[in-house]
Amino acid sequence: MTVAIIIDILVIAVLVSVTITKGFERALPYFVFVTVLLPVQAKIVIFDIFALSGQRVAIVTLVALYLIFKKQGAQVSPLETTPLKFLLMLHIAWCLLSTANSIVPGDSFKKLLYEVFEYYAMYYIFIKTITQVKTIHRIMGAVVCAVFVACVFGAIEAYSGWRV
Numbered sequence: 001m002t003v004a005i006i007i008d009i010l011v012i013a014v015l016v017s018v019t020i021t022k023g024f025e026r027a028l029p030y031f032v033f034v035t036v037l038l039p040v041q042a043k044i045v046i047f048d049i050f051a052l053s054g055q056r057v058a059i060v061t062l063v064a065l066y067l068i069f070k071k072q073g074a075q076v077s078p079l080e081t082t083p084l085k086f087l088l089m090l091h092i093a094w095c096l097l098s099t100a101n102s103i104v105p106g107d108s109f110k111k112l113l114y115e116v117f118e119y120y121a122m123y124y125i126f127i128k129t130i131t132q133v134k135t136i137h138r139i140m141g142a143v144v145c146a147v148f149v150a151c152v153f154g155a156i157e158a159y160s161g162w163r164v
Helices: 002-022 024-037 054-072 085-100 105-129 133-160
Strands: 043-046 050-053
Touching: 002 024, 002 043, 002 054, 024 054, 024 105, 024 133, 050 054, 054 105, 085 105
Parallel strands: none
Antiparallel strands: 043 050
């Protein structure tokens, strides 16, 4: 649990420092790198109700930074509307229907809230923030780098028996 707390603090610190020094749009590739790289199992369970993972810490930090720094950019995203808006609403309606028919509706509703907040908040921030194609290239490069780092750890685990 101590390692998870250290990782969470490091994620917050680097996201905030990159946003302050280079701007919010430049922090998006780091955010993607972190969310792809961090293992889902590295989480802090709070009273068996809520699990605080590194991805959730990064998303909450990203949302907070977006709310703080969204007005400070000279460029604004060229998108006036949200693409895929109707598809997102259809997915939410489908999740509500499946939650209503679930054997354990409480867990399904919790999963629905997590999905809507995590994925759709991130999607909204990305489409409203990205103004350059270069940012998309950096984000895709961050995904590749995170997968490469995970592969290096995986190779070490497979051949040495050491576990991260």
